[in-house]
Amino acid sequence: MNEHIVIIGGGFGGLYAASRLKNAPVEVTLIDRRNHHLFQPLLYQVATGTLSPADIATPLRSLLKGQRNARVLLGEVIGFDVANKQVILRDGAVSYDKLIVAAGSGKNYFGNDAWMEKALGLKTIEDATEIRRRILMAFEAAERTTDPDKLRAWLTFVVIGGGPTGVEMAGALAEIAHETLKDEFRSINPSDARIILVQSGSRILPTYPPELSAKAVAALEQMGVEVLTGRRVTDVQERGVILISDDGEEHIAARTILWTAGVQASPLGKSLAKATGAEVDRGGRVIVEPDLSVPGHPDIFVIGDLGHYAHQTGEPLPGVAQVAIQQGRYVADLIKRQLAGRRVLPFRYKDRGSLATIGRGKAIADLGRVRLTGWLAWEIWLYIHLMYQIDVENRVLVFVQWFWNFVTRRRSALLITDRDQQVTAPQAQAGLKLITTTGTFRHVPETSSKVQ
Amino acid sequence: MNEHIVIIGGGFGGLYAASRLKNAPVEVTLIDRRNHHLFQPLLYQVATGTLSPADIATPLRSLLKGQRNARVLLGEVIGFDVANKQVILRDGAVSYDKLIVAAGSGKNYFGNDAWMEKALGLKTIEDATEIRRRILMAFEAAERTTDPDKLRAWLTFVVIGGGPTGVEMAGALAEIAHETLKDEFRSINPSDARIILVQSGSRILPTYPPELSAKAVAALEQMGVEVLTGRRVTDVQERGVILISDDGEEHIAARTILWTAGVQASPLGKSLAKATGAEVDRGGRVIVEPDLSVPGHPDIFVIGDLGHYAHQTGEPLPGVAQVAIQQGRYVADLIKRQLAGRRVLPFRYKDRGSLATIGRGKAIADLGRVRLTGWLAWEIWLYIHLMYQIDVENRVLVFVQWFWNFVTRRRSALLITDRDQQVTAPQAQAGLKLITTTGTFRHVPETSSKVQ
Numbered sequence: 073m074n075e076h077i078v079i080i081g082g083g084f085g086g087l088y089a090a091s092r093l094k095n096a097p098v099e100v101t102l103i104d105r106r107n108h109h110l111f112q113p114l115l116y117q118v119a120t121g122t123l124s125p126a127d128i129a130t131p132l133r134s135l136l137k138g139q140r141n142a143r144v145l146l147g148e149v150i151g152f153d154v155a156n157k158q159v160i161l162r163d164g165a166v167s168y169d170k171l172i173v174a175a176g177s178g179k180n181y182f183g184n185d186a187w188m189e190k191a192l193g194l195k196t197i198e199d200a201t202e203i204r205r206r207i208l209m210a211f212e213a214a215e216r217t218t219d220p221d222k223l224r225a226w227l228t229f230v231v232i233g234g235g236p237t238g239v240e241m242a243g244a245l246a247e248i249a250h251e252t253l254k255d256e257f258r259s260i261n262p263s264d265a266r267i268i269l270v271q272s273g274s275r276i277l278p279t280y281p282p283e284l285s286a287k288a289v290a291a292l293e294q295m296g297v298e299v300l301t302g303r304r305v306t307d308v309q310e311r312g313v314i315l316i317s318d319d320g321e322e323h324i325a326a327r328t329i330l331w332t333a334g335v336q337a338s339p340l341g342k343s344l345a346k347a348t349g350a351e352v353d354r355g356g357r358v359i360v361e362p363d364l365s366v367p368g369h370p371d372i373f374v375i376g377d378l379g380h381y382a383h384q385t386g387e388p389l390p391g392v393a394q395v396a397i398q399q400g401r402y403v404a405d406l407i408k409r410q411l412a413g414r415r416v417l418p419f420r421y422k423d424r425g426s427l428a429t430i431g432r433g434k435a436i437a438d439l440g441r442v443r444l445t446g447w448l449a450w451e452i453w454l455y456i457h458l459m460y461q462i463d464v465e466n467r468v469l470v471f472v473q474w475f476w477n478f479v480t481r482r483r484s485a486l487l488i489t490d491r492d493q494q495v496t497a498p499q500a501q502a503g504l505k506l507i508t509t510t511g512t513f514r515h516v517p518e519t520s521s522k523v524q
Numbered sequence: 525m526n527e528h529i530v531i532i533g534g535g536f537g538g539l540y541a542a543s544r545l546k547n548a549p550v551e552v553t554l555i556d557r558r559n560h561h562l563f564q565p566l567l568y569q570v571a572t573g574t575l576s577p578a579d580i581a582t583p584l585r586s587l588l589k590g591q592r593n594a595r596v597l598l599g600e601v602i603g604f605d606v607a608n609k610q611v612i613l614r615d616g617a618v619s620y621d622k623l624i625v626a627a628g629s630g631k632n633y634f635g636n637d638a639w640m641e642k643a644l645g646l647k648t649i650e651d652a653t654e655i656r657r658r659i660l661m662a663f664e665a666a667e668r669t670t671d672p673d674k675l676r677a678w679l680t681f682v683v684i685g686g687g688p689t690g691v692e693m694a695g696a697l698a699e700i701a702h703e704t705l706k707d708e709f710r711s712i713n714p715s716d717a718r719i720i721l722v723q724s725g726s727r728i729l730p731t732y733p734p735e736l737s738a739k740a741v742a743a744l745e746q747m748g749v750e751v752l753t754g755r756r757v758t759d760v761q762e763r764g765v766i767l768i769s770d771d772g773e774e775h776i777a778a779r780t781i782l783w784t785a786g787v788q789a790s791p792l793g794k795s796l797a798k799a800t801g802a803e804v805d806r807g808g809r810v811i812v813e814p815d816l817s818v819p820g821h822p823d824i825f826v827i828g829d830l831g832h833y834a835h836q837t838g839e840p841l842p843g844v845a846q847v848a849i850q851q852g853r854y855v856a857d858l859i860k861r862q863l864a865g866r867r868v869l870p871f872r873y874k875d876r877g878s879l880a881t882i883g884r885g886k887a888i889a890d891l892g893r894v895r896l897t898g899w900l901a902w903e904i905w906l907y908i909h910l911m912y913q914i915d916v917e918n919r920v921l922v923f924v925q926w927f928w929n930f931v932t933r934r935r936s937a938l939l940i941t942d943r944d945q946q947v948t949a950p951q952a953q954a955g956l957k958l959i960t961t962t963g964t965f966r967h968v969p970e971t972s973s974k975v976q
Binding site for chain 2: 106107108124125126127129131133134137138143144145146197198201208212215216253254255256257258465468469472473476480485486487488489
């Protein structure tokens with residue numbers, strides 16, 4: 073009977089490993105809690121209303137339907153029984169011959185889990201549609217408030233974290249406020265919105281060369297984003313954030329706070345470490361061998377965001393799609409080579425460069441010796457992000473929507489949806505009254521309304 | 525100061541009324557609980573994974589941004605103060621000179637509201653994504669069960685209601701089971717799914733000529749749908765439905781039950797009737813004058829699904845988009861004519877025909893003297909539904925997705941999303957264990973699993 077390869081996680085690492093095993097003499101089971109692969113790099117475009125969830129998510133079954141040696145199992149892994157070579161699910165167990173753990177990462181609030189409800193992170197489709205809802209509801213609430221302080225707080229958006237996701241979110245928010253929502257409101261001017269990007273370190277995009285960080289700041293400021301560096305967040309409240317810097321403490325009144333400051337490895341990293349005796353780093357990532365296996369367990373591999381691989385540079389590799397993809401392919405090849413009795417070399421990461429987009433026609437690219445900004449970088453960014461979409465239909469749809477967005481400066485997916493269907497709740501919470509507008513519209517404030 | 529026209533509801537009626545008032549010397553306020561106009565006729569395509577929510581929904585603000593005399597108010601209307609000419613919102617009130625109530629309709633369970641959780645209706649985007657989730661989770665649960673009775677129940681889909689929505693849902697479900705999900709599962713064959721369409725009357729599509737109903741039945745049966753007519757639902761349970769017919773009672777074990785059997789006018793119809801002394805019919809619709817005004821209140825109009833207009837044929841007009849659109853335009857024109865001191869004629873509905881689609885290349889069209897079925901009817905259906913999309917970008921996107929779907933027989937939007945992120949819950953509820961599959965995959969049943 074063929075070896076049974078179990079893969080946990082249908083992200084970049086898990087999916088590329090599974091497909092690379094297509095013609096190998098093995099059986100593959102891919103386990104995920106979600107039924108879809110998510111193209112994470114574009115998730116912020118769902119949060120900011122350019123794309124729809126289905127444009128960046130593809131059902132795993134559909135991706136693997138043509139691969140007869142692979143099956144998909146929708147289920148939640150809760151532990152490992154390495155002695156019996158089993159993965160424990162919430163409702164059963166699966167035996168493996170070889171195990172690839174690619175469970176990825178979640179949001180990290182650095183121990184301040186109470187901030188989670190107030191400062192939204194961006195990891196799942198549900199996160200993205202909730203962020204979209206909150207951004208739009210903030211403008212709706214601003215349109216209806218008469219209190220200038222409340223208005224200011226509703227129109228202030230704080231993005232915490234100056235990495236690529238934070239930069240992209242801040243840029244997209246600026247475009248929404250200054251371009252997309254132009255002329256859509258009658259009492260407020262969405263352009264009055266303040267968008268603030270907060271970075272604890274001395275510069276944004278710290279993994280890029282300093283000159284590109286500076287160019288990104290210039291581009292963001294030109295778009296109306298305030299970039300605050302050297303500020304650490306000490307508290308996140310319902311009505312704002314408290315920042316601390318060398319100059320002391322400051323409070324920013326804001327009703328919409330987005331969190332892109334940190335990622336935390338999946339808790340499965342710790343479970344696996346406990347089961348195998350492996351070590352995890354401070355971020356919860358499992359420290360792996362040069363062949364990505366867990367020390368002492370040559371049949372268990374950890375790839376992608378969940379792995380800590382420092383054999384190449386001394387530093388762990390970054391949690392980006394390219395690392396996960398290359399590691400997924402490497403482990404699949406390793407398994408095939410082992411089966412064929414061939415020699416296995418250690419994993420080597422080939423850095424193909426990094427790209428971040430800031431807005432329409434604005435991006436930065438660090439391609440090793442070549443560093444680009446502006447239009448050309450943006451065009452490369454578009455091309456790469458289209459080509460890495462796994463699904464051809466999504467590639468076409470994303471292209472159509474980007475093209476439309478570019479030409480019309482519009483965003484078609486600015487929907488407020490909610491399972492509870494309580495769209496007015498945030499307004500009611502805020503104690504808003506219907507306003508008497510100046511000008512031609514006559515409204516009556518709440519105090520004078522009567523139900524007959 | 526210009527007259528203030530308040531419109532409640534951003535569906536077809538309200539939106540067409542608002543835009544028709546574009547150059548009139550009035551101020552328009554459009555009030556809706558949701559921030560988007562929804563293209564209801566295609567909602568079932570979201571429920572069955574062909575389209576994304578944003579493809580058929582467009583933000584109201586974006587639709588009216590170019591109309592300087594119109595504003596959008598996101599809010600929930602809870603009553604009327606006609607003496608003071610005010611609409612009462614949950615958090616305030618709005619004065620009007622003229623009021624157009626276009627609040628539409630919701631689901632009607634004919635007094636059996638307990639069925640609501642078990643038999644899902646289709647009225648909002650949230651309904652559609654929840655139906656999509658339940659359909660997909662049923663196949664996932666079937667893939668994992670070993671009990672043949674449970675398997676059968678998970679693979680049985682009952683659609684209650686043989687109107688256009690029920691027919692379209694049943695047809696789309698058949699396509700999902702027989703084409704879309706082909707080869708995606710390893711333990712089950714999705715083609716084994718039973719899709720049952722239940723109609724209380726003697727034939728489906730009762731508003732169409734009998735010959736078209738018969739053609740629709742033939743098309744559905746060819747696609748593998750079982751059409752049961754003359755069966756009334758007497759109970760909806762977690763595990764199935766009970767039907768009664770002249771032959772007695774029958775129980776169908778099914779885990780997925782969809783409800784398209786009835787609509788109920790918005791409760792605002794009754795509120796308005798109470799406030800104005802108007803009468804409502806059994807469906808909660810307000811009985812209106814020949815000019816669509818409320819008797820005794822020439823400044824209040826009811827249009828679309830919420831209105832009962834029987835002056836033309838003796839029967840109330842059907843709750844379809846065409847009626848709402850024509851009524852919205854009529855009332856806008858009436859207001860403009862009154863302002864210009866011109867004569868007003870009663871409303872006349874011009875029936876442009878009805879269309880229903882059954883599946884790929886299958887539709888029926890009743891265009892008065894001309895009755896069509898098959899390809900030509902389907903092409904007309906496609907054309908009309910594209911042209912009536914209010915938003916040009918959505919028109920392009922829907923076209924691309926339909927084209928893709930047609931060529932590849934795939935559906936790209938088959939996502940399971942959930943705010944609670946508890947995707948495994950339905951399986952756990954069903955008490956499923958992980959199965960030991962026959963064949964090459966080795967799994968261990970729950971009873972033998974241990975967490976070390």
